[in-house]
Amino acid sequence: MNRALLRDLYATLAAALLVATAALVGTAVEHRDGTLRVGWPPLLATWDPHLGPGTPAALVVAALVVAYGPALAARLPWRVLLLGVWAAGMAWTFSLALVDGWHRGVAEQLTTRSEYLPVVDRFPDIPAALADFTGHILIDSPDNWPAHVAGHPPAATLTFVLLDRVGLGGGGWAGAWCITVGTTAAVAVLVAVRVLADESLARRAAPFLVLAPAAVWVGTSADGYFAAVAAWATALLALAVTGHRPAWTAGAAGLLFGLTCYLSYGLTLFAVIAGAVLLLGPRRTRALLLLPAGLVVVPAVFTLAGFDWWEAYRLLVRRYHQGAGGVRPYGYWVWANLACTVLVVGPATVAGLRRTGVTLLRRRARPDVRLGVLVLAALIALLAADLSGMSKAETERIWLPFAVWLLPACAWLTGARGWLAAQAVVALLLNHLLLTGW
Helix, strand or coil, X not given: CCHHHHHHHHHHHHHHHHHHHHHHHHHHHHHHHCCCCCCECCECEEECCCCCCCHHHHHHHHHHHHHXXXXXXXXXXXXXXXXXXXXXXXXXXXXXXXXXCHHHHHHCCCCCCCCCHHHHHHCCCHHHHHHCHHHHCCCCCCCCCCHHHHCCCHHHXXXXXXXXXXXXXXXXXXXXXXXXXHCCHHHHHHHHHHHHCCHHHHHHHHHHHHCCCCHXXXXXXXXXXXXXXXXXXXXXXXXXXXXXCHHHHHHHHXXXXXXXXXXXXXXXXXXXXXXXXXXXXXXXHHHHHHHHHHHCHHHHHHHHCCCCHHHHHHHHXXXXXXXXXXXXXXXXXXXXXXXXXXXXXXXXXXXXXXXXXXXXXXXXXXXHHHHHHHHHHHHHHHHHHHHCCCCCCCXXXXXXXXHCCCHHHHHHCCCHHHHHHHHHHHHHHHHHHEEECC
């Protein structure tokens, strides 16, 4: 066993110990006073060993990606590879969701009392609902919004309102939308890695973007959809700063970055990743001129409709401390959140992050360093969200948008099949032993 691989294994062992410590300490705290507000610390889940209709499909997809993923990623034409990554990612995510059955795994995920769909009927007049949106954020306000509606800007809820308006109402369509759109995030990440670093690195990362444990939560929450919007904003910006039709890619990137900020308040931290992309781009001038033109569109539309983003965020912070956020101990979650993230990205990504650090410190080949900067930016954004104290628990879904940008670090790993198998095992165990929330 070579020294680099041994160090990778040490890194994954340290991460496993972090997860085990978070589980043991969290269980003790939850049994003592119930302040963590999660069923299976550090995850929002309950212990429920089970099989389901998605089990055979999940096993088949995992086996195929482990056996053939690296070889196919190396030789398929680029556009075919991108379509293959999306198709395989959808198959993996849908099969994991269906381990819990269609109703519990997909159709009912966004219909619970904390979710978006129960309030769709409260938007008969969209401009009026937007103008009155902040009046229902606080817990003691009349007809207060459910947790997820109050916890996000209204573009998140409006997505499902508009789906309902075009005849795609109900939990089944909403779940299918989130999975179908959410799995395109992998494609966007590959596009960005190819133009900012190089194609060989993107190809080596491709199977890991398919077989990530993050798929467990992409299939159970709207945050997978948010991750895809943010990922495509970043990919379009990467295309713009590398001279790929900047006249429209920069403007489109700005438009999607604006939408990203109105899907989730925390995704304003994507400014860190966007900054890294601008730093890496050799042709920034035109992008810097056109990016703001697209960036102002979505904020302008919502502001003119009467929604005040800053006031809503201020009220959300108050509600956060009125509810579970004011109970959950920061001293536990500030490090247990990282244990959650280890489970989301898997052991291969932990080893990849170790190699990211080595790459940046030793200043290896230029494409490797450029990818390292991109991964580091995502890690900084994730850590900033953690330290803010506004992400105590639920990290497994909240940080999906940042986690997908850590996965390309796996491009540096040797023995890809073994690492892919480890990723699959983590995802399969999580989905079959636990009933995950959101």
